[in-house]
Amino acid sequence: MNVFKRPISLIIVCFxxxxxxxxxxxxxxxxxxxxxxxxxGNHRIEKFSMYFERLSIDIAHVFPTLVFAGLVELAVALPFFFAAIKLAQGKQGAARLADKAIGLSLLVFIGFTVFDIIVGDRAELLEHSTYIGVLLVSFLAVTAETFLDHLHRLGKEKEG
Structure with missing residues (x-):
């Protein structure tokens, strides 16, 4: 199989x-x-300390919260990794896995935006909302490339 059969999807999931x-x-x-x-990087300990003080939460919980958030983000990265492998190998199911990973990403960003609203950080809200838009465009691009690949395969079957 051609590794570059669906290059846009591969670039998106790798990104x-x-x-x-x-x-x-x-x-x-x-x-x-x-x-x-x-x-x-971003000094999140400083930011989250400010957030937790606003919410009257003990700042001793900042680092464990960041570790938890990092683990969630790592968990969201994994389906993209496996989708990239499937795409590179030309295996079936890569688009479905990418769709699930994009869905998980959307859920995480929705959670982030809710938190941004609660703590009143409009700059982070704008950033996270932008990522939601980019994820929706990513979904459309993967879907379009999958659909075009399907049409291409149907055309080849009719020829053969």
């Missing part, structure tokens, strides 16, 4: 895998020197 993996790592590595380089 979202990297996005979620790096975002998960950023939850625990931000602003740390990790040997060969310094991970700058």
């Amino acid at each position: 979202w895998f990297c996005f979620w993996l790096l975002n998960a790592l950023d939850k625990v590595l931000a602003r740390q020197d990790i040997g060969s380089f310094h991970w700058w």
Whole structure:
């Protein structure tokens, strides 16, 4: 099978895998020197401390909350990873797996937007809402490429 049979879908799932993996790592590595380089990232401990103070939640819960969020993001990255492998191998079911991963991503971002509204962070709300839009476009692109691939296969079957 041709590895580049569905390049747009492969690029999309690889992008979202990297996005979620790096975002998960950023939850625990931000602003740390990790040997060969310094991970700058977003200083979420500072932000979440402010959020928790607004909500009258003990700031001792900030780091465990960030670790939990990072684990959720890592869990969302995995279906994108497996979809990328299936796409690269030309196996069936890659689009369905990508759709599920996009759906999980949408749920996570909806949760993030609810949190943004509760803590009053409009900049984060705008950012997370933008990601929801990009995920919807990603879904449409994967769906369109899958549909066009299906039409191409039908045309070849009629020829043969």
